[in-house]
Amino acid sequence: MADLFGSPIKIGKYALDLLALRHKLIASNIANVETPGYKSRDVEFKELLNDAVDKNHQDMTLHTTHPHHIRPENSSTRPLIKLEGNSAMRNDFNDVDIDKELSKMTQTAMLYKSIVQGIIGKLSILDNVVKGGRR
Amino acid sequence: MGSLFNSIEISASGLSAQRTRMNVISANIANINTTRTEEGGPYRKKEVVFKAVASSKFDDLLSKSEPVPEKVEVVEIKESRTPFKLIYNPSHPDANEQGYVQMPNIELIEEMVDMLSATRAYEANVTVIGTAKSMINKALEISR
Numbered sequence: 001m002a003d004l005f006g007s008p009i010k011i012g013k014y015a016l017d018l019l020a021l022r023h024k025l026i027a028s029n030i031a032n033v034e035t036p037g038y039k040s041r042d043v044e045f046k047e048l049l050n051d052a053v054d055k056n057h058q059d060m061t062l063h064t065t066h067p068h069h070i071r072p073e074n075s076s077t078r079p080l081i082k083l084e085g086n087s088a089m090r091n092d093f094n095d096v097d098i099d100k101e102l103s104k105m106t107q108t109a110m111l112y113k114s115i116v117q118g119i120i121g122k123l124s125i126l127d128n129v130v131k132g133g134r135r
Numbered sequence: 136m137g138s139l140f141n142s143i144e145i146s147a148s149g150l151s152a153q154r155t156r157m158n159v160i161s162a163n164i165a166n167i168n169t170t171r172t173e174e175g176g177p178y179r180k181k182e183v184v185f186k187a188v189a190s191s192k193f194d195d196l197l198s199k200s201e202p203v204p205e206k207v208e209v210v211e212i213k214e215s216r217t218p219f220k221l222i223y224n225p226s227h228p229d230a231n232e233q234g235y236v237q238m239p240n241i242e243l244i245e246e247m248v249d250m251l252s253a254t255r256a257y258e259a260n261v262t263v264i265g266t267a268k269s270m271i272n273k274a275l276e277i278s279r
Contacts (some may be wrong), residue, residue: 004184009167014167017138020138020139020142020270021138023138023139023263023266023270024138024139024141024142024145024204025204026142026263027143027145027146027149027204027260028142028145028187028190028204028205028258029140030146030149030256030259030263031145031146031148031149031152031205031206031207031260032149032185032187032207033149033206033259033261034152034153034156034185034207034252035185035186035187035257036185036254038187038205038258039202041202041204054258055243073184078139081202081203081204082202083202092161098259101251101259102259102262105263106266107260108268109265109266110214110228110271112270112274113270113271113273115272116273116276119277120276120277120279121228125275
């Protein structure tokens with residue numbers, strides 16, 4: 001029971017944050033579909049989430065030798081935004097691929113919703129436990 | 136979820152940019168035969184200039200070296216410098232001694248193509264807002 005609200009919800013929250021950020025980047029890419037010179041961007045998604053899952057299983061905090069030393073909290077799991085690096089095939093050097101962005105957006109939304117559903121499921125189990133199985 | 140509201144904001148900037156572009160295109164098409172303007176001479180084709188701007192100061196501070204999500208903004212509406220078309224029409228009141236009239240430098244087909252691409256870009260932004268909305272609604276179900 002030590003892990004009552006533990007890792008699944010924490011990882012889920014982290015994944016939701018990442019997916020929301022990814023959606024924001026897709027919104028940015030689509031808004032700039034006609035902006036000359038704009039380069040499309042994305043977040044390093046899978047790698048980061050794997051990191052977060054690993055971190056949850058083993059404590060990887062930085063050790064300090066003095067209580068007044070600053071602990072960099074979660075600094076390594078800060079999302080990394082990168083340029084997608086599509087090859088631009090347009091005269092204005094804009095490399096946004098609208099089809100790719102839209103399909104990425106659908107994927108992101110589906111994943112987001114399914115993770116929310118997972119969290120809801122986890123919470124309803126907890127709810128059941130709290131109420132001792134009674135309704 | 137705050138990030139999702141932010142993406143609605145970004146798409147909204149895209150909507151207003153494309154709408155401005157559409158306004159400029161309709162002005163061009165409406166003035167396709169205009170031979171007199173306040174500056175003198177025929178109407179010049181107008182073009183919008185889009186620019187990507189960082190979506191908020193906060194994002195800037197958070198990630199200085201990394202690329203950040205960006206809104207789109209219409210920074211300028213420029214006049215096209217392509218030459219006017221010369222049409223032979225001696226009966227026109229603005230014809231010169233040789234009977235040629237200077238007509239606006241607007242190509243109807245170009246405008247139509249631009250209009251189509253503005254419509255599509257607008258629709259894409261609407262779709263993004265729709266998805267963000269459905270994601271937010273789903274997230275709200277957690278609290279039920």
